Amino acid sequence: MAGKRARSATNLTVGSISVSSAxxxxxxxxLNLNLNPKLNPLKIVVIGAGKMAKLLINHLSSKGxxxxxxxxxxxxxxxxxKKSLKSEIEILYRPFSEIYSVVDEADVIFxxxxxxKPMFLRENLEGFAEKREKEGDCxxxxxxxxxxxxxxxxxxxxxxxxxEGVRVFDVDDVREMVExxxxxxxxxxxxxxxxxxxxxxxxxxxxxxxxxxPTIKKLMExxxxxxxxxxxxxxxxxxxxVSHRERKAMEELSKGVVKKLLHEPLKxxxxxxxxxxxxxxxxxxxxVLEQMFGFKREDFFEGGGGEEAxxxx
Numbered sequence: 001m002a003g004k005r006a007r008s009a010t011n012l013t014v015g016s017i018s019v020s021s022a023x024x025x026x027x028x029x030x031l032n033l034n035l036n037p038k039l040n041p042l043k044i045v046v047i048g049a050g051k052m053a054k055l056l057i058n059h060l061s062s063k064g065x066x067x068x069x070x071x072x073x074x075x076x077x078x079x080x081x082k083k084s085l086k087s088e089i090e091i092l093y094r095p096f097s098e099i100y101s102v103v104d105e106a107d108v109i110f111x112x113x114x115x116x117k118p119m120f121l122r123e124n125l126e127g128f129a130e131k132r133e134k135e136g137d138c139x140x141x142x143x144x145x146x147x148x149x150x151x152x153x154x155x156x157x158x159x160x161x162x163x164e165g166v167r168v169f170d171v172d173d174v175r176e177m178v179e180x181x182x183x184x185x186x187x188x189x190x191x192x193x194x195x196x197x198x199x200x201x202x203x204x205x206x207x208x209x210x211x212x213x214p215t216i217k218k219l220m221e222x223x224x225x226x227x228x229x230x231x232x233x234x235x236x237x238x239x240x241x242v243s244h245r246e247r248k249a250m251e252e253l254s255k256g257v258v259k260k261l262l263h264e265p266l267k268x269x270x271x272x273x274x275x276x277x278x279x280x281x282x283x284x285x286x287x288v289l290e291q292m293f294g295f296k297r298e299d300f301f302e303g304g305g306g307e308e309a310x311x312x313x
Contacts, residue, residue: 020055022177023148024063026169027108030146045069045106047099047119049077052112052150054084061087068092069106071099100124108146111155118157120147125163150174212269215286218295219269223262227254265289 031042044065046053049072057068067090070078078093085091094102099119103109111119125145147168149156154170161168231254235242242250268285289295 018055019150019171019174019178020052021059022174022181023110023150023169024056024059026174026177027110027146027148028063030167030169031108041067042107043069043105045071045102045109047071047109047111047155048113048151049081050112050114053110054081056110056112056150057081057085057089057091058087061085061089066090069094069102071096071102103145106145108148111147111149111151113151113155115151115155116153118153119155120160121157122159122163125160125166148174212282212286215290215295216266216269219265219289219293220262222293223258227258230254 042065044060044067046056046068047070049070053070057070060068069092070081071094072078073096075093075095078091082091103120103125113119144165144167147156147160147166149168149170152171156168156170158168160166231250234250235247269282269289
């Protein structure tokens with residue numbers, strides 16, 4: 001309960017703090033989401049089929065993407081990737097030999113390979129914008145191609161950032177987003193701790209109140225037994241008998257009297273907060289009350305649990 005309240009009140013879990021999830025969030029935050037996904041679905045490409053690719057695809061699936069093209073040297077690796085994923089996202093394999101034709105069709109390309117050299121340089125993408133314009137008039141074709149390169153070393157050369165019609169985000173951009181989210185979570189964590197401490201106080205008060213329940217119950221039973229006994233004696237003295245209506249009125253009257261008489265004593269037996277002084281006061285009052293009415297705490301627990309109950313407070 002405390003955890004649920006802390007998460008919902010502070011949005012503690014909002015904001016990606018892993019490179020793969022932050023890469024997906026970074027791409028989404030920079031996409032033109034005014035496009036109708038049914039009429040004009042975004043074409044997502046992941047280059048590589050390793051651990052990072054698996055994490056990327058999982059996050060893409062969680063964001064609602066239904067299809068992704070995976071470019072890799074071998075199809076077997078992509079088949080293994082499909083089997084290891086729990087999501088229902090569709091994965092289409094394309095070999096590395098088709099990498100540049102895949103680029104022409106893509107909207108967003110995530111690169112996560114172990115290549116020591118950049119796979120994309122300025123010369124690979126020169127004239128890309130003009131070619132894309134000629135392929136169609138729809139808004140999708142006019143969107144800039146986005147690279148999100150989370151490889152170290154880089155798969156996309158720095159020179160690509162200057163190519164018309166192309167946007168490039170690298171691992172430094174992703175890490176900056178992660179750092180921002182981590183700082184935000186740290187602030188939210190402080191707020192969450194305050195909520196948890198408040199809930200812990202409430203729980204402590206509830207737990208402490210369990211110690212007083214037997215005495216409260218015993219006092220109410222004692223008062224009820226007197227009420228019923230005296231009421232029956234009253235009925236017996238009324239020789240002409242008591243009508244159902246009169247009996248009901250007398251029942252309500254007697255219950256009301258008992259309720260009002262017990263209101264103040266019961267209020268002083270309840271420990272409704274975790275304050276130490278309040279708890280001590282309530283413990284003192286319960287001891288006085290038990291002594292006054294002759295209640296024995298060991299009678300309230302099977303096997304005599306009075307001392308343990310006292311210690312738990």
